[in-house]
Amino acid sequence: MVEQVQNGPAKGRRTAARRRSDLANVLKVSVAALVVLGVAPFFLDIYTINILIRALLLAALALTVDLLWGYTGILTFGQSAFFGIGAYACALVFTHWGFGAGWAILALALGILTAMAVAALVGWLAFYHGASPLYGSIVTLALTIVVTQIIYAGGRTTGSSSGLSGFPTYYWPLETWFWIAGAFLVVVTALAWLFVHSDMGRVLVAIRENENRCAYLGIPVSRIKILLLVASGAIGAIAGFGYAAFTNVVAPELAGFLLGTELLIWVALGGRGTLIGPVIGAILIDVTSSYLSGSLPFYWKLLVGILFVVVIVALPQGLMPEVTKIWRRFVPGARRKAEAPKLEPAPARGVVHGKEQPLTVRGVHRHFGSLQVLQGIDFEAKEGELLSLVGPNGAGKTTLIRCLADGYERSGGDITIFGKDLGRWPPERCVALGIGRKFQTANVFATLTVGECLRVARYRMAPPSIWTSDTTLGLPEAALRIVEETGLAQSLDTEARHLAHGQKQALELAMVLALEPRIVLLDEPTAGLTRVERERIGAILTSLTERERLSILLVEHDLDFVREISSRVIVLHQGKILLDGSVEEVVDSELVREIYAGTALNLKGDGP
Amino acid sequence: MGVLLLDIVTTAAILFAVASGLMIILGVMKLINFAHGAFLTIGGYAAFATTQLGWNPWLAIPFAALVGFILGLIVERVIVRPLYARPLDAILATWGLGIIIGQVITIVFGRQVQFVQSPISGAIEFLGYSYSTYRLILVALAALLAVALTALFYFTRFGLNARAVIMNEDLARGLGIDSTRVRLITFGLGAALASMAGALITPLISVDPNLGLPWLINSFMLVLVSGISIPSLIVASLILGGAQVVVSTYVSAILGGLTIVVLAAVILRIRPQGLFSG
Numbered sequence: 001m002v003e004q005v006q007n008g009p010a011k012g013r014r015t016a017a018r019r020r021s022d023l024a025n026v027l028k029v030s031v032a033a034l035v036v037l038g039v040a041p042f043f044l045d046i047y048t049i050n051i052l053i054r055a056l057l058l059a060a061l062a063l064t065v066d067l068l069w070g071y072t073g074i075l076t077f078g079q080s081a082f083f084g085i086g087a088y089a090c091a092l093v094f095t096h097w098g099f100g101a102g103w104a105i106l107a108l109a110l111g112i113l114t115a116m117a118v119a120a121l122v123g124w125l126a127f128y129h130g131a132s133p134l135y136g137s138i139v140t141l142a143l144t145i146v147v148t149q150i151i152y153a154g155g156r157t158t159g160s161s162s163g164l165s166g167f168p169t170y171y172w173p174l175e176t177w178f179w180i181a182g183a184f185l186v187v188v189t190a191l192a193w194l195f196v197h198s199d200m201g202r203v204l205v206a207i208r209e210n211e212n213r214c215a216y217l218g219i220p221v222s223r224i225k226i227l228l229l230v231a232s233g234a235i236g237a238i239a240g241f242g243y244a245a246f247t248n249v250v251a252p253e254l255a256g257f258l259l260g261t262e263l264l265i266w267v268a269l270g271g272r273g274t275l276i277g278p279v280i281g282a283i284l285i286d287v288t289s290s291y292l293s294g295s296l297p298f299y300w301k302l303l304v305g306i307l308f309v310v311v312i313v314a315l316p317q318g319l320m321p322e323v324t325k326i327w328r329r330f331v332p333g334a335r336r337k338a339e340a341p342k343l344e345p346a347p348a349r350g351v352v353h354g355k356e357q358p359l360t361v362r363g364v365h366r367h368f369g370s371l372q373v374l375q376g377i378d379f380e381a382k383e384g385e386l387l388s389l390v391g392p393n394g395a396g397k398t399t400l401i402r403c404l405a406d407g408y409e410r411s412g413g414d415i416t417i418f419g420k421d422l423g424r425w426p427p428e429r430c431v432a433l434g435i436g437r438k439f440q441t442a443n444v445f446a447t448l449t450v451g452e453c454l455r456v457a458r459y460r461m462a463p464p465s466i467w468t469s470d471t472t473l474g475l476p477e478a479a480l481r482i483v484e485e486t487g488l489a490q491s492l493d494t495e496a497r498h499l500a501h502g503q504k505q506a507l508e509l510a511m512v513l514a515l516e517p518r519i520v521l522l523d524e525p526t527a528g529l530t531r532v533e534r535e536r537i538g539a540i541l542t543s544l545t546e547r548e549r550l551s552i553l554l555v556e557h558d559l560d561f562v563r564e565i566s567s568r569v570i571v572l573h574q575g576k577i578l579l580d581g582s583v584e585e586v587v588d589s590e591l592v593r594e595i596y597a598g599t600a601l602n603l604k605g606d607g608p
Numbered sequence: 609m610g611v612l613l614l615d616i617v618t619t620a621a622i623l624f625a626v627a628s629g630l631m632i633i634l635g636v637m638k639l640i641n642f643a644h645g646a647f648l649t650i651g652g653y654a655a656f657a658t659t660q661l662g663w664n665p666w667l668a669i670p671f672a673a674l675v676g677f678i679l680g681l682i683v684e685r686v687i688v689r690p691l692y693a694r695p696l697d698a699i700l701a702t703w704g705l706g707i708i709i710g711q712v713i714t715i716v717f718g719r720q721v722q723f724v725q726s727p728i729s730g731a732i733e734f735l736g737y738s739y740s741t742y743r744l745i746l747v748a749l750a751a752l753l754a755v756a757l758t759a760l761f762y763f764t765r766f767g768l769n770a771r772a773v774i775m776n777e778d779l780a781r782g783l784g785i786d787s788t789r790v791r792l793i794t795f796g797l798g799a800a801l802a803s804m805a806g807a808l809i810t811p812l813i814s815v816d817p818n819l820g821l822p823w824l825i826n827s828f829m830l831v832l833v834s835g836i837s838i839p840s841l842i843v844a845s846l847i848l849g850g851a852q853v854v855v856s857t858y859v860s861a862i863l864g865g866l867t868i869v870v871l872a873a874v875i876l877r878i879r880p881q882g883l884f885s886g
Binding site: 302 | 707
């Protein structure tokens, strides 16, 4: 605790310093970009400026696709719909209601609000726990069709298939429009840059890498995705509004599925997950298309199509990483190295040790079709208990763990956590009730560093900033001990995919403990670990139950390990609880020996 | 009322024929083939070429299937196989392929709308109603297709292997099934079915380089709602196709065009596993 008092102000200083440095770089680049855009119109011909204005606005739209798809892994075809909504808001208000500064503001606000409402609806449809990513993509695809059809159905109000044109608008000089579009793109890119490099930006990547693990870390994945879609929709609507106000023409194609897929092509070619790549890709391809659409329209599109397929198959990260590689070869020291955060103990939460039982399971059963995997499961777990679940393969151990961590898993029965009904809550709500689950196979975020993985796991306890990244990482004592005793503390800046198997297991365990759970579900946490690592983890687990009074449920095959650390053992066999008692009662019982021996014989007989 | 029912049945038959190729590829390969629409277009142009060459219009159907099958084999080998581990990228690559096919067709045939000679025209008396002969024949052909596909999957060695791959690909491979070959043939078959469906529908609609696009999304929706099963796909086609016909007839044609997409999205939100499983 003393350490924390000392760390408090220091932490504040460091955070501020870090914030300034990132912002400074972004500002420098933004100003440079603005200067280039500022003088560009004086060197370009009118035709080029014209098509560049459109390209700059579409680049901002491509940027939102990169946020959704490149960073968060949501393959969206639907960003054009928001562009169309913004454009039609402008055209409809100026055509039918009136024109002027007030009307313009109203139209912009209407466009943004409509786009946000539609995005929220689409997000609700597409993103829920367990939704397949494919389904989400199809919903965004359907969105473009629905919006286009509504425009067609609008008759004379929306101009149907021919759209609206010739409505009054601001006939500013071309340069002015160019500067507006350019400044808009620079601002959006700068904000997006800060956002994706913030701690929250790492959460987006974590969702892309392993959505399921995120949910079991208590991260409200669906809500984050919906909010991101809503923000992207708003940006898209602003771009669309600008486009309509500038060109004075809107058509249903603006909201269409073809533009939506073109955006994906630009992002894929430019380099998904790089922000700058998609922006450059969008501008270059759109401008070239405009130039070549007169002379070689079909061949140009054919070429883009071929290039797109080649990039997806052979160069999935797009062209930007290749450019960066060359840049780094010629400019030594240009490599951005991930910084390791400074570890510190998180402030201890005052846990009230109440009278409530941590875990009560009554009559839980689970079936898949006619196959009964669990039936009539009744047991409790008390505070400070290390409860081992043993039983042969297929006894239902993992299924039982699943039922405890996701309210949707069980077919029937009641589970009560500290007096609260688990109900049908999704995993992130179960985490809020105090449950932490470690998966059977090491389940970490491959492209995040160790430090970032742990910070993502702290999402609930220390909500991440959306503009900055913290240079310190507060972890509860148990997680800190694992990180320090397994050598992870020295690899905080290493990407998780480069860790050895044992370290991945330890990292995931540390992530689960970082949640500060009251009930920890561990599915073979020591599988694949060396003896020394196993003993170390065993010691940490027993001290967690003794000192912090956690309840730990452990699925384990190694009966020696079970005997060493458990305070109670439950034997599952064919989906039923066979025995429930102290270590001596259970591990040494004749019945358990029979089951294990019997299964061993069966395995020899049936195994592959 | 009778005409409405006939409309529903014939629409469902068309939807079933169009979606079956997509379903087979999704079932065996766990892959959404975004070039499905492009293969429909290829079938449409195969029918157009048949008309241009002055062949018997019925020949368009096998001809389209053959063209689709060969192209499907090539595409699987060159584009789909390297992306097996990246399903979302496979969607994009097949979509890119769709663009390539569309542009090649535009370059070869031009972008104007073309018409294909119908193998049979006019109407006949059916159950007391005068109804388009070709649409009625389509129902028979779709039924034949359903029977042939069922026979393929349940009474042939390829079908047995394919079903094994659908259920558990790793295990199937472990048992010595050449899953690479199963996937190759499946993609060829799916492309052939799409192409054949394209030839089947062209006498009802005009041919242009984007003809497959509107069918693509409806097919996805049907397959996602039905799950991987031929009888379920028939039922899903009847339900969603029926809703489309009813909305088109009584509300508006534009809303009718949206019915399948919207209804399916809502059904899947409520029952993510589709209508018929679980």
